[in-house]
Amino acid sequence: GAVVSQHPSWVICKSGTSVKIECRSLDFQATTMFWYRQFPKQSLMLMATSNEGSKATYEQGVEKDKFLINHASLTLSTLTVTSAHPEDSSFYICSARRQGPDGYTFGSGTRLTVV
Amino acid sequence: GIQVEQSPPDLILQEGANSTLRCNFSDSVNNLQWFHQNPWGQLINLFYIPSGTKQNGRLSATTVATERYSLLYISSSQTTDSGVYFCAVAVAAGNKLTFGGGTRVLVKP
Numbered sequence: 001g002a003v004v005s006q007h008p009s010w011v012i013c014k015s016g017t018s019v020k021i022e023c024r025s026l027d028f029q030a031t032t033m034f035w036y037r038q039f040p041k042q043s044l045m046l047m048a049t050s051n052e053g054s055k056a057t058y059e060q061g062v063e064k065d066k067f068l069i070n071h072a073s074l075t076l077s078t079l080t081v082t083s084a085h086p087e088d089s090s091f092y093i094c095s096a097r098r099q100g101p102d103g104y105t106f107g108s109g110t111r112l113t114v115v
Numbered sequence: 116g117i118q119v120e121q122s123p124p125d126l127i128l129q130e131g132a133n134s135t136l137r138c139n140f141s142d143s144v145n146n147l148q149w150f151h152q153n154p155w156g157q158l159i160n161l162f163y164i165p166s167g168t169k170q171n172g173r174l175s176a177t178t179v180a181t182e183r184y185s186l187l188y189i190s191s192s193q194t195t196d197s198g199v200y201f202c203a204v205a206v207a208a209g210n211k212l213t214f215g216g217g218t219r220v221l222v223k224p
Contacts, residue, residue, distance in 0.1 A: 038156075041219075042216075043201065043214045043215065044203075045214075049211055101165075102146070102160065108156065108157050
Protein backbone atom coordinates (compact mmCIF):
# COMPACT_ATOMS: atom_id res chain seq x y z
CA GLY A 1 0.00 0.00 0.00
CA ALA A 2 0.84 3.73 0.03
CA VAL A 3 1.95 4.18 -3.56
CA VAL A 4 2.58 7.51 -5.21
CA SER A 5 2.76 7.60 -8.99
CA GLN A 6 4.63 10.46 -10.67
CA HIS A 7 4.57 11.15 -14.39
CA PRO A 8 6.37 11.63 -16.60
CA SER A 9 9.57 10.04 -15.32
CA TRP A 10 11.60 12.16 -17.69
CA VAL A 11 10.88 14.96 -20.14
CA ILE A 12 12.87 17.08 -22.55
CA CYS A 13 11.36 20.38 -23.60
CA LYS A 14 12.39 23.45 -25.52
CA SER A 15 13.22 26.68 -23.75
CA GLY A 16 10.13 28.85 -23.37
CA THR A 17 7.61 26.03 -23.28
CA SER A 18 5.66 24.74 -20.29
CA VAL A 19 5.78 21.30 -18.73
CA LYS A 20 3.25 19.65 -16.43
CA ILE A 21 4.20 16.98 -13.91
CA GLU A 22 1.55 14.84 -12.21
CA CYS A 23 1.67 13.27 -8.78
CA ARG A 24 -1.04 10.77 -7.84
CA SER A 25 -1.64 8.88 -4.64
CA LEU A 26 -2.96 5.54 -5.87
CA ASP A 27 -4.33 3.88 -2.75
CA PHE A 28 -4.83 6.62 -0.20
CA GLN A 29 -6.13 10.14 0.05
CA ALA A 30 -3.53 12.84 0.44
CA THR A 31 -4.74 16.14 1.81
CA THR A 32 -1.19 17.46 1.65
CA MET A 33 1.42 17.00 -1.04
CA PHE A 34 4.94 18.38 -1.22
CA TRP A 35 7.08 19.25 -4.22
CA TYR A 36 10.86 19.04 -4.04
CA ARG A 37 13.63 19.90 -6.48
CA GLN A 38 17.00 18.19 -6.53
CA PHE A 39 19.99 19.41 -8.54
CA PRO A 40 22.78 16.95 -9.38
CA LYS A 41 24.70 15.76 -6.33
CA GLN A 42 22.64 17.97 -4.03
CA SER A 43 19.94 17.39 -1.48
CA LEU A 44 16.19 17.70 -1.88
CA MET A 45 14.95 21.24 -1.48
CA LEU A 46 11.30 21.83 -0.73
CA MET A 47 9.62 24.07 -3.29
CA ALA A 48 6.05 24.15 -2.04
CA THR A 49 3.36 22.51 0.03
CA SER A 50 -0.01 21.98 -1.56
CA ASN A 51 -3.24 21.33 0.27
CA GLU A 52 -6.30 19.98 -1.47
CA GLY A 53 -8.66 22.76 -2.47
CA SER A 54 -6.46 25.65 -1.42
CA LYS A 55 -3.53 27.65 -2.72
CA ALA A 56 -0.07 26.20 -2.39
CA THR A 57 2.43 27.57 0.11
CA TYR A 58 5.74 28.32 -1.56
CA GLU A 59 9.14 28.31 0.09
CA GLN A 60 11.16 31.47 0.12
CA GLY A 61 12.84 32.11 -3.19
CA VAL A 62 10.51 29.91 -5.26
CA GLU A 63 8.62 31.81 -7.93
CA LYS A 64 4.94 30.96 -7.60
CA ASP A 65 4.14 32.34 -11.05
CA LYS A 66 6.73 30.12 -12.63
CA PHE A 67 5.97 26.93 -10.74
CA LEU A 68 2.20 26.55 -10.77
CA ILE A 69 0.81 23.98 -8.37
CA ASN A 70 -2.72 22.65 -8.47
CA HIS A 71 -4.15 20.21 -5.94
CA ALA A 72 -7.69 19.83 -7.17
CA SER A 73 -8.45 16.44 -5.65
CA LEU A 74 -7.37 14.28 -2.74
CA THR A 75 -5.34 12.06 -5.04
CA LEU A 76 -3.80 14.42 -7.59
CA SER A 77 -1.41 17.35 -7.49
CA THR A 78 0.25 18.87 -10.53
CA LEU A 79 3.31 21.04 -10.94
CA THR A 80 3.57 23.13 -14.09
CA VAL A 81 6.89 24.68 -14.96
CA THR A 82 5.97 27.68 -17.09
CA SER A 83 8.27 29.25 -19.68
CA ALA A 84 10.98 26.76 -18.82
CA HIS A 85 14.62 27.71 -19.16
CA PRO A 86 17.78 25.59 -19.03
CA GLU A 87 18.36 26.56 -15.39
CA ASP A 88 15.06 24.85 -14.54
CA SER A 89 16.57 21.53 -15.58
CA SER A 90 16.47 19.40 -12.47
CA PHE A 91 14.97 16.35 -10.79
CA TYR A 92 11.51 17.07 -9.37
CA ILE A 93 10.06 14.77 -6.69
CA CYS A 94 6.63 14.83 -5.12
CA SER A 95 5.62 13.47 -1.75
CA ALA A 96 2.15 12.71 -0.46
CA ARG A 97 1.21 12.84 3.20
CA ARG A 98 -0.89 9.98 4.49
CA GLN A 99 -2.17 9.18 7.95
CA GLY A 100 0.30 7.75 10.41
CA PRO A 101 3.52 9.00 11.99
CA ASP A 102 5.78 8.01 9.11
CA GLY A 103 3.24 8.94 6.53
CA TYR A 104 5.37 10.42 3.77
CA THR A 105 5.41 8.54 0.48
CA PHE A 106 7.57 9.76 -2.38
CA GLY A 107 7.05 9.54 -6.09
CA SER A 108 9.78 8.19 -8.33
CA GLY A 109 10.69 11.65 -9.60
CA THR A 110 10.71 13.49 -12.92
CA ARG A 111 13.94 14.41 -14.65
CA LEU A 112 13.38 17.64 -16.58
CA THR A 113 15.83 18.78 -19.23
CA VAL A 114 15.25 22.12 -20.91
CA VAL A 115 17.15 22.63 -24.15
CA GLY B 116 14.07 26.99 9.98
CA ILE B 117 15.57 23.80 11.28
CA GLN B 118 19.07 22.87 10.12
CA VAL B 119 20.00 19.28 9.31
CA GLU B 120 23.62 18.30 8.84
CA GLN B 121 24.89 14.92 7.77
CA SER B 122 28.37 13.47 7.95
CA PRO B 123 30.46 12.32 6.30
CA PRO B 124 29.45 13.73 2.91
CA ASP B 125 31.14 10.85 1.10
CA LEU B 126 32.02 7.34 2.15
CA ILE B 127 33.88 4.63 0.26
CA LEU B 128 33.66 1.15 1.70
CA GLN B 129 35.03 -2.24 0.85
CA GLU B 130 32.34 -4.88 0.61
CA GLY B 131 31.80 -6.44 4.01
CA ALA B 132 32.84 -3.38 6.01
CA ASN B 133 30.70 -1.65 8.62
CA SER B 134 29.97 2.06 8.75
CA THR B 135 28.16 4.75 10.72
CA LEU B 136 26.40 7.75 9.23
CA ARG B 137 25.45 10.70 11.39
CA CYS B 138 22.64 13.26 11.29
CA ASN B 139 22.59 16.34 13.53
CA PHE B 140 19.56 18.60 13.76
CA SER B 141 19.17 22.02 15.31
CA ASP B 142 15.77 21.81 17.01
CA SER B 143 13.34 19.37 18.58
CA VAL B 144 11.65 17.17 16.01
CA ASN B 145 8.44 15.25 15.80
CA ASN B 146 9.55 13.09 12.92
CA LEU B 147 12.92 11.79 11.76
CA GLN B 148 13.35 9.44 8.85
CA TRP B 149 16.27 7.86 7.04
CA PHE B 150 16.02 7.33 3.28
CA HIS B 151 18.16 5.62 0.68
CA GLN B 152 18.11 7.17 -2.79
CA ASN B 153 18.96 4.63 -5.45
CA PRO B 154 20.81 5.48 -8.69
CA TRP B 155 17.48 6.08 -10.45
CA GLY B 156 16.44 8.68 -7.91
CA GLN B 157 13.82 6.70 -6.03
CA LEU B 158 13.70 7.41 -2.32
CA ILE B 159 13.33 4.30 -0.19
CA ASN B 160 12.16 4.79 3.37
CA LEU B 161 14.53 2.95 5.71
CA PHE B 162 13.45 4.02 9.17
CA TYR B 163 10.95 6.23 10.93
CA ILE B 164 12.85 6.95 14.12
CA PRO B 165 12.17 10.18 16.06
CA SER B 166 13.70 8.46 19.11
CA GLY B 167 15.08 5.12 20.21
CA THR B 168 16.68 2.30 18.25
CA LYS B 169 15.43 0.15 15.40
CA GLN B 170 16.94 -2.62 13.34
CA ASN B 171 16.07 -4.02 9.95
CA GLY B 172 18.43 -6.70 8.70
CA ARG B 173 21.91 -5.27 8.25
CA LEU B 174 20.71 -1.74 8.92
CA SER B 175 20.00 -0.19 12.27
CA ALA B 176 19.37 3.33 13.49
CA THR B 177 19.49 5.18 16.77
CA THR B 178 18.12 8.62 17.56
CA VAL B 179 19.01 10.49 20.73
CA ALA B 180 16.38 13.20 20.61
CA THR B 181 17.62 15.03 23.70
CA GLU B 182 21.01 15.49 22.07
CA ARG B 183 19.57 16.11 18.61
CA TYR B 184 21.33 13.50 16.57
CA SER B 185 20.67 10.24 14.84
CA LEU B 186 22.97 7.49 13.61
CA LEU B 187 22.51 4.98 10.82
CA TYR B 188 24.59 1.82 10.97
CA ILE B 189 25.35 -0.32 7.95
CA SER B 190 26.88 -3.69 8.75
CA SER B 191 28.49 -6.12 6.33
CA SER B 192 28.01 -3.66 3.48
CA GLN B 193 27.12 -4.90 0.02
CA THR B 194 27.49 -3.23 -3.36
CA THR B 195 23.73 -2.80 -3.45
CA ASP B 196 24.03 -0.49 -0.44
CA SER B 197 25.63 2.12 -2.69
CA GLY B 198 23.68 5.32 -3.16
CA VAL B 199 22.86 8.40 -1.18
CA TYR B 200 21.51 8.23 2.35
CA PHE B 201 19.37 11.11 3.56
CA CYS B 202 18.14 12.05 6.97
CA ALA B 203 14.95 14.13 7.01
CA VAL B 204 13.11 15.75 9.91
CA ALA B 205 9.84 17.49 10.63
CA VAL B 206 9.27 19.76 13.61
CA ALA B 207 5.57 18.99 13.92
CA ALA B 208 3.20 16.21 12.94
CA GLY B 209 2.23 16.43 9.28
CA ASN B 210 4.75 19.17 8.63
CA LYS B 211 7.14 19.35 5.73
CA LEU B 212 10.25 17.20 5.83
CA THR B 213 13.56 19.04 5.77
CA PHE B 214 16.41 17.01 4.32
CA GLY B 215 20.03 16.93 5.28
CA GLY B 216 22.75 17.17 2.67
CA GLY B 217 23.08 13.41 2.38
CA THR B 218 25.93 10.92 2.59
CA ARG B 219 27.05 9.44 -0.72
CA VAL B 220 28.09 5.84 -0.16
CA LEU B 221 30.06 3.73 -2.60
CA VAL B 222 30.63 0.08 -1.74
CA LYS B 223 33.38 -1.52 -3.78
CA PRO B 224 33.46 -5.28 -4.49
